[in-house]
Amino acid sequence: MTVSVLTRKGAGSTGALPVQPRPVESRGGTARATAAEPVLAIESLTIGTGAVDLVIDVSFQVAPGETLCLVGESGCGKSLTCLAAMGLLAEPVRRRAGSVRLAGTELTSLGDRRLREIRGRDMAMIFQDPVASLNPVQRVGRQVAEALVVHEGLSMRSAMRRAIELLDRVGIARPDERANAYPHQLSGGMCQRVMIAMALACRPKLIVADEATTALDVTTQAQILKLMKTLQDETGTAMIFVTHDLSVVAEIADRVAVMYSGRIVETGPVDALFDHPAHPYTRGLMDCRLHALSAANGRLAAIGGTVPRPAARPIGCAFRPRCPRADARCETLPELRRLFGAQTAACHFPGAAR
Amino acid sequence: MSLRFVLGKLLRALLTLVLAVTFVFVVLRMSGDPVTQMLPDDTPASVVADYRQMWGLDRPLPEQYARYVAGILHGDFGFSFRDDRPALDVVLERVPLSLELGLTALALTIVLGIGGGILAALKRGTSVDHATMAMTIMGHSMPNFFLGILLILLFAMTWRILPSSGVGTWKHLILPAVTLGTSYAATVARFTRSSLLEVLNQPFMRTARAKGVPFRRRILGHALPNAGIPIVTVVGLRLGALIGGAVVVEPVFAWPGVGQLLVNAVAFRDLAIVQTIVLLIAVTMVVVNFMVDITYGWLDPRIRVDSGEATA
């Protein structure tokens, strides 16, 4: 209960998001990256198709060297948010509103050509299914080198030399031989390393990893997570890491944004979120987590029901039908409000005991 | 490419060939006594008996089959009673003309079919796409003999700018080649479009976009090499349709190729000619299929290279 009092106070003093100060308006869209400036700033992003909104009013920022985890179950709009950040949304899904700024440059107003020059150079993406995400009829070395040829104007020869170095750096043994392999000759974990090498090729400011370890075995996942952390420490790249697995969040995140049915329902530093989840959905996710080293037999505190389809989203708080705490107030949409510290939640009763 | 792969395909090709020879043999034997069919009706009975012995028709079937195969291997395809010459000679002298027509139509198909298909796929949903697809479905539905007659009516009889039949100059080639190529090109265009669209939806195409690869490079470097594999296959495998089409189109334009010969031979039941042509086409198709398989393996590293090398 004390939490909810705090919330109201917090809400009164700071109001709704944006949580972090907006970057100074820069004229002409020229990048003026200062230390305080976030690498990526997404504001009021809404994505939809037909009459349905799939992502609604999503805002967040990622600082240099920081890892932001986007968490939520399938159909929450995590992947679409990432694709929108990369400017990769494909018809019939499109961005309806909102801005995406990369190091101060507004991406949504850029033409195809400028956007393409930025993709792969300033921001790169890693996908869930590494084998299918590589061209099956091209050698992997060449695929890594292509980014360098396209963005840095290297010849294929020198790009290949760099590609081999990159493969070495992501922990592929005998990189000069493996560069000549085709994707189907490599394991899933190896292909994901190739994808990472490809993403790193032009030293991007931001890497977006969409369920990058979900399809991998536990031991491989551990290796890839470790590799990504190490590389991030070395390069200072900002990272958005999409996952549905809270254990992976605990491994890699600095900050977390929890999404539910197209909206962000809670954000905060990873420790705060794990120690005192404020939104009932976050709390529910925490409770139905299974961990081999902690849990014993017994009933799980499951969240009843399922994620609503975007077309059949309830009015007000979308989590209302599944929420143990919901009452009449929840028929009005709760705004994201700051709680203590940097933690925010979109709930009328944040942190309330069940 | 592994030797195993090539040998496997070769075995399949040979098996198909054996099947074709057996098919002809069985049909030939089932359809009645070849002696009475191949000899004029008024042949005396003693001559028939002599022929039966000479051709080994009094022997058991397996032996007959062995003799038949041996004969074919020695180039003995029987005698054309209409020409009174070895059937093989009659057929072979028609082959160059049919090749000329077929290859022209094939070239037309590849340019129009693959080009149109790529164009339609890249301009998906636009009027270019719709127009191309409308044309392909019309080309596909149009009986080629009817198209041929219409073309003759227009170009040869009404406007009198092209000859209606026969061989000679390149002008004689235009109408038959266009007629023959149309429906084939339509099939190829539709297939090209759909396989390219499928590739464009693959995850690796999204990777290429995420990498910032320019459009042209994405299409030329990533999409077409992947879409090309099924396209090559279908162009090769559907070659049978082109051969079948030639059989119909050649008589329409009085093009003295193998197709016309076959139609006449069937009409006059000149069986030696028919079996020669059937076997010739079988060999052609088997060779083409074999080449397609090999090309497929050569284009697709998933087949070419032994899989299963390393783990992370």
Next chain:
Amino acid sequence: MSSTHAETVSPAKADAPRRRRRMPLVMVLCSGWLVLCVVLAIGADLIAPYGYAEQSLLHRLKPPAFLGGDPAYLLGTDGLGRDVLSRLIFAMRTSILIAFCGTLIGSTIGTILGFLAAHFRGWVEDAVMLMVDFQAAMPFLIIALAILAFFGNSFGLFLVVVGFHGWEVYARLTRGLVLQANAQGYAFAIRTLGVHPLRIYVRHVLPNILSVLVVQVTLNFPEIILLETSLSFLGLGVQPPQTSLGLMLGEGRNYIATAWWMAIPAGVAIFLTTLSVSLLGDWLRDRLDPTLRTAQQ
């Protein structure tokens, strides 16, 4: 061009089920033509103004009524004074009958063989697939010609030969779909419940793959019409005095310069029929595609 606009459903329209449910105009026209064909084929004796072999040497080579010919002969007459319209109607009856029977024969044989191959695997599958390969490798027109040459032409044989066209596609499709359902799909799950395979195939698998087979029918049917008309056009299929669309076109070819109305109507009829079935097939495929189907029905 508006025709093809209607056949492809743009994603924006996909969200409006109301609009999708209505049949596009082209499809209405196609269905209309096919219904007309079937009506003409069934009621040919009642509808046709003359018999198909009824000659009137006094009225030879009359142009169609609308081109100043005799109003008694709507589409004119041929070289033997036979009414082109009546012959066209009877020709359509023959061609459609052959295509219908042919499709039925090919689809039944192919589907059954496909099921057998997928169920028994082993040498049964090898044998079926070898035949499929052979059939797919040889141009069917050549096989048909060879059989007709060796056995001579009779209507029954011709029907059977034409019927075999395309069986291999049904066999391959069915085998693939059944294997898929058996390997990781519902059919396997139901098998583990202890349900008899025959019951699985009849009650579960067949209804599920029927839509694919129906689409294949719409591809196969025009091909059979083209095959029959091609053979008849060459004089190797349907024999006079019977008539078929191909035969009419073949007979009219010699008069093309003087009496084009003998050949052109038959050609147009073939074209419209194959076009209608193909367009309907395309449309059907789009509608039956589960990825395009809305989640709720």
Next chain:
Amino acid sequence: MSNAVLALQDVSRHYRGKGGLLRKGDTLRAVDGVDVTLAPGETLGIVGESGSGKSTLGRLAAGIEPPSAGNVTFKGKPYAPIGSSAWRRQRRDVQVVFQNPSQALDPRLSIADQIRGAMEAHRLDTGKSGAGSLDALLARVGLEGLGRRYPHQLSGGQLQRAVIARALSLSPDVIVCDEAVSALDVSVQAQILNLLQDLQAEFSVAYLFISHDLGVVRHVSHRIAVMQHGRIVEAGPAGDVFASPRNSYTKALIAALPAASPSARRARDAKRRLDFAKV
């Protein structure tokens, strides 16, 4: 374990390499000499990474794949030859729940019809399923009033409930759950796991629970077997295997698990640095 409902003795399953995928003469030993027993009403968890042979083991145990060597016995009797009518009758006793529920259901039949179909195949009175009437059974798995729905009208979790209901309608002694909750969202996963545990208490059915997810296996299993390269490398009571793993592969699996919380991660990393410094 003399009263075992299901016993696998020295069971192997080998696949011969065919065509280009595996080189000539290679055999893939998917399962290689495995001994497993399952007591009535017990849950045995099988855990391993992809390619460890755990799914093949499940299929052998369920009798839907024949072993290359060794014996699989159900209540002391071996399975009848696959496809025989005796085998079909035996299907009633051992049910399988697969990973992808939408692939396990006929898309063209309603949920109730599918359950009815399964019962009719065993000539069971559709009024008397494992939990009474069909409606009662559906209600029991949380699908009250949804019997007339078609698979595409249900969510993934609901589909898996339907599959479980269909399995339960035949009152089996054993249900093999092959990655039964892996494709589900975490919140739904918890619901299904709870359901499975409740049903076990109610109908005393034994589970062979196969999963790559150590957390899930740990949660539901009484005993656990860890598989690697077709062999069981460690087995024992669930708590023991995780608390004090003896096999090095089990240790590696557990070490690779992501941390439960950021603080646990820091503690673990600090410990590893310390261990590294000691060495």
